[in-house]
Amino acid sequence: MDTLPAASGEAAEPLTPAQLRELYSLMVAVRHLDTSAIAWQRQGIIPGYAPELGQEAAQVGSGYAVDTTRDFVFPTYREMGVARTMGVDMVAYMSTHKATWHGGLYDPLESRLAPIQAVVAGSVLHAVGWAHGQTLSAAAGTTAPPGVALTYFGDGASSQGDVHEALNFAAVLKAPVVFFVQNNGWAISVPTERQVAGGSVAARAAGYGVPALQIDGDDVVAVVEATRRAFAHARAGNGPVLIEAMTYRRGPHSTSDDPGRYRSLDEERDAAGADPLERFRQRLLADGIADDAFFAEALAAAKAEEEQIRAGIQALGPRPGTEMFDLVFQETTPALQAQAANWREESEHV
């Protein structure tokens, strides 16, 4: 499905060989970090993790279209690949999975990535509000050209009322929002066909007069191109766009999930299709854009990076307990100060 007017200008330019190689390197780095994080959990380095195995093309491709000088991204709990692509500090990002701080330790304003979000569909409306703020600022002459909000959610999250309210608000306000759905086939144990009536989240957009694209989310080039087109459309003041990237959650929902209870290995293999990373590798090879030496180099870089991140995570101590109290408000309250004092006395013994 494609109800978005064709792209022109910058958004229509093909990716250069260097960009294609960069995309591959990012995908390898993400794949390696992701599978490593599962190992970290098994080794007790982190208490839990939500892998994105199989969604590298969707995440790297969409994140690649973001202009971090002006756009803003609203992730869920599974967008590690987006964060990495945007250049977010990955120790600070991963710290949420170490149970250091809910939402992560990175600075969302600097990195242009909102804090990690555990409420399914929770941040979709934030994207609409943020985007409408860009419209207001542009109208007031404060910012130009306006930033675009990119919000992620899953096939499961699409069932939440907030998604409907967000689509309707965005369309009524013509807010520059790109709704990026990773339809990975599953919401924990519930498959898309028992979750998404009608079978497609993209099909919902027409009901709001919102253009939509349903794309092969495992083709990183297709994802970059679709996302760029959507950004161009929204940035030009034409309102929101919805992209449904069809992909597959190849791993468990999280490190505490056991997919064997609701799908067989055969089903998994049949439904998952070809591995997006391997697909891209074959394509780069066939097109003569990269060779085995490059792939080996990319993997080595990914490994080195993972080691650094792991070391950073292992070195991460718990946050001081005072932060519990200090970060609640901008202006603290006497009651909270009293509680902090009480805590210091009884728990810190100071």
Added chain:
Amino acid sequence: MDTLPAASGEAAEPLTPAQLRELYSLMVAVRHLDTSAIAWQRQGIIPGYAPELGQEAAQVGSGYAVDTTRDFVFPTYREMGVARTMGVDMVAYMSTHKATWHGGLYDPLESRLAPIQAVVAGSVLHAVGWAHGQTLSAAAGTTAPPGVALTYFGDGASSQGDVHEALNFAAVLKAPVVFFVQNNGWAISVPTERQVAGGSVAARAAGYGVPALQIDGDDVVAVVEATRRAFAHARAGNGPVLIEAMTYRRGPHSTSDDPGRYRSLDEERDAAGADPLERFRQRLLADGIADDAFFAEALAAAKAEEEQIRAGIQALGPRPGTEMFDLVFQETTPALQAQAANWREESEHV
């Protein structure tokens, strides 16, 4: 718009002259009671009222399709015409506007009309649950043929997340629900074009794989026919249907509203179109189905009826305060009994 398969059987049979006259009588009764209720409010008989002036065809026509031996209806606060058509005791119905009891004094189980609902979109999900219950009972052999749930909501209410969740649940479960939207152009002061992105609630249905009809809601015959088709479809186990009846709220939102603040009389006249009652009268005349004597009789009956209802409402005393406590639970609690005793002592002095 009409994405519902054509009707056959009973649902396709044309209305008989007697039925057409009955529909007219109902519309006159509703019109007269509705305009009288505004007068009652001005006279201090009731504290407030939400008129349905102009929506008589939509309400009478849809209510007429209900089989009160097995179907169940979920109204908002504006479905007086539906209630009257279903034969609900109108003193008991109107008592909610007298501030006697939130939801009304009629028995919802007997009348097949859920209590009046003030939370916009609040009961749409109830209809889905009730309807799924019919499916379960039918499967268990408890009831056959199954009842259909008919749920009403407005263009404004369509913005609520609950409506989306209800459509999705109903479609996933193939629940026998008819979603009946009265698009009367306004949600208090907000017109449909700034409320419903894309312009049509019916257009939303396709995104869920739900058939939909957008109909002239001021043509009572069209409304009966559409609703009957939708009921037949749902009853046959084909899942939900959405009907968007295009109509116009000719009066204020409620007796405390002042439409002059947000629309001019000219705008009102232009947008409202022909009065549905007058339209129907002309048609019956032109088709030779009714004459002036019949119309005069219908009006006289409506007037007599209104007088009886008004007398009933005026005779209605406040409910005993003990009901506040007695109707909270099926099994009361010691705390509540203590509070009731305290109330009796301090307020009833017994």
Added chain:
Amino acid sequence: MSNSTLEGGAAASTSAATPASTTVMSMQQALNRALDEVLAENPRTLIFGEDCGRLGGVFRITDGLQAKHGAQRVFDTPLAESGILGMSVGLAMAGFHPIPEVQFDGFAYPAVNQIVCQMARMNYRSRGTMPMPITLRVPSFGGIRAPEHHGESLEALFAHVPGLKVVSPSNPHEAYHLLKYAATRPDPVIFMEPKSRYWQKDDVDLAHCDANDDGASPTGAKVQREGRHLTLVAWGAMVARCLQVAGLAAEDGIDIEVLDLRWLKPIDAEALAASVRKTRRAVVVHEAPLTSGLGAEVAQLITQSCFDTLKAPVERVTGFDVPYPSGDLEDEYIPNIDRILFGIQRVLEYKRG
């Protein structure tokens, strides 16, 4: 002359000579004026909600503001409260100061997820980098014979949520100053407007928020009437009723102090302690149901600080543990003068053992 005498006496702290900056207004006018000034002073403020724009809100609190400040800054939204609050969070992330309205107390429930999980927590989650200067206006409480869900008291719910501040004005003067203050804070504030008081007129001193207290912020509680025998603690519409009760009690020689709590989170525990240390008896009055209501917190705070001097357990005179009833029964539900007097009597007549 002001209306306040009808309600049993002017506020103790404003009963001095009327300053020149004082004018008589209804609470609706005071709130409208506060919003107008806030919009003029801070270009990042935005007002929106259902019917807030052209109509000026169903209570006319935003009357005329769209015409004056433009449809970009004062606008209608679609009919979805979660949407309104979620959008507010996003606007705050973009640096704005949203002042959304939910049309009635009972329609804050669909927004609870966004209020509790997002608005109240984003500053914390973002480690202070994304403050949430959101002032959520909620026409609140009962007393106007309205339909179901139009007479709810949500203060206990809100006050329990970490990251929220909660305030409720009791008269036009408080309404003006508290709203101006709340709408300039960097943290989320739930502003609960007692809708039964919207049309009551009274003195508003625009220049001074607290008498004899130039330039002070309207934080903490406020003694609206001084007394020696017992403290009545209340907020919102119940303050006027407590002042009436105090007037009646005075005829019997009972000298009652009325403490307007104003801030329901954070609660001014010091003011509670100071008043009850003096009076040694307290009754807390609210419309919300008894169980797990904010009255329990107030009572417990008083008991904690005044245990050794309290003459009787703190009484609670509140709504019952029943759904807010229809108009015909609301006078039975909301604490009335009789029930408050009975509560006072129980405290005054309490005997140990």
Added chain:
Amino acid sequence: MSNSTLEGGAAASTSAATPASTTVMSMQQALNRALDEVLAENPRTLIFGEDCGRLGGVFRITDGLQAKHGAQRVFDTPLAESGILGMSVGLAMAGFHPIPEVQFDGFAYPAVNQIVCQMARMNYRSRGTMPMPITLRVPSFGGIRAPEHHGESLEALFAHVPGLKVVSPSNPHEAYHLLKYAATRPDPVIFMEPKSRYWQKDDVDLAHCDANDDGASPTGAKVQREGRHLTLVAWGAMVARCLQVAGLAAEDGIDIEVLDLRWLKPIDAEALAASVRKTRRAVVVHEAPLTSGLGAEVAQLITQSCFDTLKAPVERVTGFDVPYPSGDLEDEYIPNIDRILFGIQRVLEYKRG
């Protein structure tokens, strides 16, 4: 041997000779068994929610029930909590007894509108013609190093809502009996399961809910350990912790009574009064934030009934007024043994004046 000794002593009322009907189970097993029996006994009961069917729930509470009772009676829903609760209301209107699950405490917020405005009120609104026999299971409270919104305590919110009943089991035995009882009631019950206790094993007497009390219903509070010097009041996961504390205090000669509140609405005021009339000192412990928490209600109920014999104001040892923190800080947030002991000490050492 049961695990309960690890937690500082078996429940006083079940510490007699073990009857033949007793077996050792985890709370997860006890809940699963209760649901299995309820489904078998009442054909109108239905279990549904996110991942409740084939997966058996993320905590396996509904494990095997779909296979045994069929996909019509135990089924997955789409991912929408308001939808789940709204559908429950409709099913109850059709005569069913739904037993929905919200996957975690924090995901009850999107359903608050349906819970408060619909489920809790339909019996009242319909004048008793449409009862709401809905048993809403909510895996609750913290302590498992989970992601954000997976460690919330919503009892104060629920207990404040007229029309709801609220209960929380503290151990496998209570879990079995309370769930079987709740799921046969004609009124809506919020069933708060302490998820940190799911895997703890302990004795369950399937035949008797309260020892020496044949055939009695598990209503009201329950003394889990008798004592003379002070009453610790708790519910859910905090009961086991309080039993531990009582064990430690006993070593210092302090004899602590542990009252498991069980029902958070209605609260068993009589049991509170009876216990504190004896011990004359009380500390209430909960995970939820302090302000406007249920501890205030408990404290106030105790103060009301025991004012003349109380030796010290009731103490509250609770979570702080901060958003539930990440795993690394949760031991700082949840009342730990030290903090409870400090609270006990404050009460024991309290001196008037």
